[in-house]
Amino acid sequence: MGTSEGPDTGLPRYPGTAVPRTDGAAVVVRGLRKKFGTKEAVAGIDLEIAAGSLAGLVGPNGAGKTTSLSMMTGLLRPDEGQILINGINVWRDPPAAKAAIGVVPAEVRLFDRLSGEELLEYSGRLRGLPADQARERATQLLDVLDLAGDARRLVADYSTGMRKKAALGCALIHNPPVLFLDEPLEGVDPVSGDVIRRLLARFAASGSTVLFSSHVMELVEQVCDHVSIIDKGKILVTGTIDEVRGGKTLQRAFIDRVGPRATDKEVLSWLGSSSS
Amino acid sequence: MARLLVQLKLRMLLNALRSSNAAKTSFIISSTFAVLLAIGTFLLLATFRGNSTSVELTAVVFTVFAFGWLLAPILIFGVDGTLDPATLALYPLRTRPLAAGLLAASFTGFWPIANVLGLLGVTVGLASGVLGIVIAVVAVVLEVLFCIALSRFVTTSLAGLLRSRRGRDLAAFLIIPLFALYEFFTQVVPKAVSEGKITSASFSGFDSWMRWLPPGLAAHAIQDAADGQLGLAFARLGGLAAVTIVFVWLWVRALGRALVTADTTTQSSRVRGTKLPLAGLGLRGAIFARFWLYQLREPLSLVYWALIAVVTAAVSASSVFGQKHHPGVILASAVFGVAFVGILHANSAGLTGPAFVLEATALGSKRDLRAYFSGQNLVLCVIGVPLIVAVCFGLAAAVGDLSMGIQATPVVLAGIGAALGLCDLFSAALPYPMTRRVGNPLPVPASGYAGYRLGGLIVLAGTGVLAAPAIAGAVLAANEPDVIRIGVLLPCAAVYGFVLATIGVRMGAKIAEHQLPEMCQVALRTAT
Numbered sequence: 001m002g003t004s005e006g007p008d009t010g011l012p013r014y015p016g017t018a019v020p021r022t023d024g025a026a027v028v029v030r031g032l033r034k035k036f037g038t039k040e041a042v043a044g045i046d047l048e049i050a051a052g053s054l055a056g057l058v059g060p061n062g063a064g065k066t067t068s069l070s071m072m073t074g075l076l077r078p079d080e081g082q083i084l085i086n087g088i089n090v091w092r093d094p095p096a097a098k099a100a101i102g103v104v105p106a107e108v109r110l111f112d113r114l115s116g117e118e119l120l121e122y123s124g125r126l127r128g129l130p131a132d133q134a135r136e137r138a139t140q141l142l143d144v145l146d147l148a149g150d151a152r153r154l155v156a157d158y159s160t161g162m163r164k165k166a167a168l169g170c171a172l173i174h175n176p177p178v179l180f181l182d183e184p185l186e187g188v189d190p191v192s193g194d195v196i197r198r199l200l201a202r203f204a205a206s207g208s209t210v211l212f213s214s215h216v217m218e219l220v221e222q223v224c225d226h227v228s229i230i231d232k233g234k235i236l237v238t239g240t241i242d243e244v245r246g247g248k249t250l251q252r253a254f255i256d257r258v259g260p261r262a263t264d265k266e267v268l269s270w271l272g273s274s275s276s
Numbered sequence: 277m278a279r280l281l282v283q284l285k286l287r288m289l290l291n292a293l294r295s296s297n298a299a300k301t302s303f304i305i306s307s308t309f310a311v312l313l314a315i316g317t318f319l320l321l322a323t324f325r326g327n328s329t330s331v332e333l334t335a336v337v338f339t340v341f342a343f344g345w346l347l348a349p350i351l352i353f354g355v356d357g358t359l360d361p362a363t364l365a366l367y368p369l370r371t372r373p374l375a376a377g378l379l380a381a382s383f384t385g386f387w388p389i390a391n392v393l394g395l396l397g398v399t400v401g402l403a404s405g406v407l408g409i410v411i412a413v414v415a416v417v418l419e420v421l422f423c424i425a426l427s428r429f430v431t432t433s434l435a436g437l438l439r440s441r442r443g444r445d446l447a448a449f450l451i452i453p454l455f456a457l458y459e460f461f462t463q464v465v466p467k468a469v470s471e472g473k474i475t476s477a478s479f480s481g482f483d484s485w486m487r488w489l490p491p492g493l494a495a496h497a498i499q500d501a502a503d504g505q506l507g508l509a510f511a512r513l514g515g516l517a518a519v520t521i522v523f524v525w526l527w528v529r530a531l532g533r534a535l536v537t538a539d540t541t542t543q544s545s546r547v548r549g550t551k552l553p554l555a556g557l558g559l560r561g562a563i564f565a566r567f568w569l570y571q572l573r574e575p576l577s578l579v580y581w582a583l584i585a586v587v588t589a590a591v592s593a594s595s596v597f598g599q600k601h602h603p604g605v606i607l608a609s610a611v612f613g614v615a616f617v618g619i620l621h622a623n624s625a626g627l628t629g630p631a632f633v634l635e636a637t638a639l640g641s642k643r644d645l646r647a648y649f650s651g652q653n654l655v656l657c658v659i660g661v662p663l664i665v666a667v668c669f670g671l672a673a674a675v676g677d678l679s680m681g682i683q684a685t686p687v688v689l690a691g692i693g694a695a696l697g698l699c700d701l702f703s704a705a706l707p708y709p710m711t712r713r714v715g716n717p718l719p720v721p722a723s724g725y726a727g728y729r730l731g732g733l734i735v736l737a738g739t740g741v742l743a744a745p746a747i748a749g750a751v752l753a754a755n756e757p758d759v760i761r762i763g764v765l766l767p768c769a770a771v772y773g774f775v776l777a778t779i780g781v782r783m784g785a786k787i788a789e790h791q792l793p794e795m796c797q798v799a800l801r802t803a804t
Binding site: 114130 | 547638793
C-alpha cells in the first residue's frame with residue numbers, strides 16, 4: 001500500500017489537497033444504494049480502496065459502474081449509504097471532498113469552444129490555483145499528454161482520444177490525492193491509451209489513488225493491482241488481481257462470476273462462408 | 277429503389293408517431309400546419325383572380341416557395357434519413373436509381389403534398405379554360421419538381437458541411453434573418469398595408485426580373501395559356517423543365533461525389549490568445565473568462581445576442597415605422613431587451629450542457645456559487661447594457677428624438693439587474709435539460725420540460741415590475757435638465773440594478789448549494 005510520500009510523479013503537488021486519511025483507505029463506501037423509478041441501479045455497495053492503489057471496477061454494461069462513480073464523486077445524490085474520500089464524507093462536506101478528487105466522466109464533454117490550453121488553465125483556476133501556476137501546469141500536462149502541438153486548437157476539433165487526454169489533464173491539474181475515471185480508454189487509440197496508462201501508473205506509484213471503471217478485462221489486468229466485479233448493482237467480488245482471477249484470466253473469472261448473457265448455438269446457422 | 281425509399285420514409289414517419297407522446301404531438305402540430313399551409317396558399321392564390329397584377333403576385337408566391345424549399349433542408353437537416361446520402365453510402369446502390377428513389381421519397385409526406393395542393397390555387401386564381409387548367413396543373417407539378425431538385429442539389433452539395441461543426445454553426449445563424457423577417461412581417465408589414473404603403477402594385481417592379489426565374493416561368497406560362505398564347509406557354513414550361521433537368525443532373529453528380537467524399541468534421545481552428553483574461557480575479561475571474569470567450573466563440577451565444585437586439589428593436593418597430601410616435605414604446609423596448617437577456621440565460625446548467633460537470637466538480641460552497649453566478653452576470657452586463665442602450669438610441673434616432681434614448685438608459689441599468697437576479701434564481705431552482713430538435717437549430721427544453729418556459733414569462737413580468745421605479749423615474753424626469761436625468765437618475769438606477777442582481781446571486785447560490793447534483797443530472801441529460 002503506497003503513501004503520499006512515494007516517488008515523485010513529475011507533476012507539481014497542490015498543497016491545498018493534503019487532507020487526512022482513514023485507516024489507510026482512500027475511498028470507503030458503505031451501503032450505497034440508488035434507485036431510478038423501480039429499477040435499483042446500485043443495490044447496496046460496500047467497497048474499500050487502499051490509498052496508493054490503482055483499482056479497477058469492472059462489470060457488464062448497465063451493471064451500475066457509472067452510477068456508483070457518480071455518487072462517489074458528488075455528482076449524483078445516493079438514496080442511502082456513506083462515502084468517505086480520505087476520511088471526508090462526500091455528502092456531508094462536498095466542497096472538501098471535491099478538493100481531494102479529480103474526475104474524468106464516461107462521456108467526456110468539455111468546454112469545446114476553448115482551446116486545449118485554455119481548457120486546462122480554466123480547470124486549474126476553477127480549482128483555486130493562481131493563474132500563473134495553472135498556466136504552467138497546463139503547459140506541462142499538455143506536453144506529457146502529447147497534446148502540446150494541438151494546445152491552441154479548439155477542443156471541438158479534438159478526436160475522442162485527444163478529448164479523453166484533455167479531460168485527464170483537467171482532472172489532474174490540481175494534483176488530487178484520489179482520481180476517479182469512468183471508462184478512461186473507451187474509444188481511445190492504442191498510442192493515446194498507452195500515454196494514459198503510463199501516466200496513471202506513474203500517478204499511482206507516487207502514492208495517489210486511482211479508481212477506474214472499465215469493461216476491458218485485459219486493460220484492468222495490465223494496469224490495476226486491485227479489482228472489484230460489479231453486476232446488477234452489487235459487488236460480486238473484490239480483492240487483488242490475483243485473488244479475483246484465481247489462476248484464470250480475468251476475462252474467464254469475470255464471465256464465470258457474471259454468467260454468460262446469451263447463446264448463439266443453432267440460431268445463426270446461416271452465418272458463415274459455408275452457407276448461403 | 278424508389279419504392280424502398282418511399283417505404284423507408286413512411287416507416288420513419290410512423291415510427292416517429294409511435295416513439296413518444298411528444299413526438300405524436302409534434303407530428304400532429306406539423307401536419308396541422310401543413311394542412312393550414314395548403315388551405316392558406318390555395319385561398320391566397322385563388323383571391324388573385326381578376327387582379328391586374330395576379331401573375332406578378334403568383335410569381336412572388338412561387339418564388340417564396342422555392343426559397344422555402346431551399347432553406348428548410350438546411351435548417352432541418354437530419355429530419356429525414358433519406359436526405360443525407362452518407363447514410364446510404366455503405367449499400368451497393370447505383371447513383372441513378374438512388375436519385376430516382378430519393379426524388380420519390382421527397383414527394384412523400386404531408387408537406388410536399390400540402391405544397392402541391394396549395395399551389396393548385398392557381399387553377400382558380402390565374403388559369404382560364406380547360407386547357408389553361410391542364411397547363412396550370414403541369415406548371416405546379418414542374419414548379420414543385422424544380423423546388424425538390426434545387427433543394428436536393430443544395431442539400432447534397434452541403435451534406436458534408438452540414439454534418440460538420442462549422443456547418444451546424446452556419447445553420448444556427450440562419451435563424452437570425454428568419455427571426456428578423458418574422459418580426460418584419462408581423463410588426464411592420466401589417467402596419468404598412470393598413471397605411472396604404474404596400475399595395476399589390478408594389479410588386480410590379482419585381483416582375484421585370486422575376487419572370488425569368490424558374491418560378492416566374494411557371495406563373496407566366498399559366499398567364500400565357502389564359503391569354504391564348506399556347507406556344508409561349510409551352511416554351512416557358514419547356515424552359516422550366518430544362519432548368520429542372522439541369523438541377524437533377526447536377527444533383528446526381530453531387531450525389532455521386534458525396535458518396536465517396538469524406539465529410540469536413542475534422543476541420544480545425546486555432547485560437548490566437550494564449551491566456552484566459554482576468555487572472556487576478558480568482559474564481560469569479562475564471563468564470564468570467566470562460567463565459568466571455570463563449571459569448572465570442574459559440575454561435576448560440578451570438579445568436580442569442582442578435583435575437584435580443586431584434587426583440588429590443590421590434591417592440592418599437594410599429595411606432596418607428598408608423599405615423600404616431602408614442603414616447604413610452606422605447607422604454608418598453610428597454611424592458612423587453614433586458615428581460616430577454618434574463619429569459620435566454622435562465623437555465624445555466626441546461627445551457628452549458630454536460631461540460632457543466634467540469635465546473636460542478638470544482639464548485640461546492642455557497643461562496644463558489646456566488647462567484648459562479650456573479651462572474652456570468654458580469655459578462656451579460658458588459659455585453660447586454662451597451663447593446664440594448666445602443667439599440668434604444670438607434671430607435672430614438674429613427675423617430676428623431678435622441679432624448680428618448682437618454683430616458684431609456686436608466687431603465688436598462690435597473691432592468692438588467694432585475695433580469696439577471698431572476699435569471700440566477702431560476703437557474704438554481706428550476707434547471708431543465710435542453711435538446712436540439714429537428715427543425716430548429718436552437719436548443720429547446722427537453723421533452724416533458726416545456727412548462728419550464730413559464731419561467732421566461734415570470735422573468736419578463738418580474739423584470740417589468742422590478743424596473744418600475746426606474747421607469748417611473750425616467751417618465752417623471754423626462755422634462756428635467758440633463759444634470760438630473762444623467763447625473764442623478766443614471767447612478768441611482770445602476771445602484772438599484774446592482775442591488776437586485778446581488779440579491780439574485782445570493783439567493784441563487786443558496787439554492788444551488790443544495791441543488792448542485794440535480795443541476796449536474798440536468799446538464800448530463802442535455803443534448804448538445
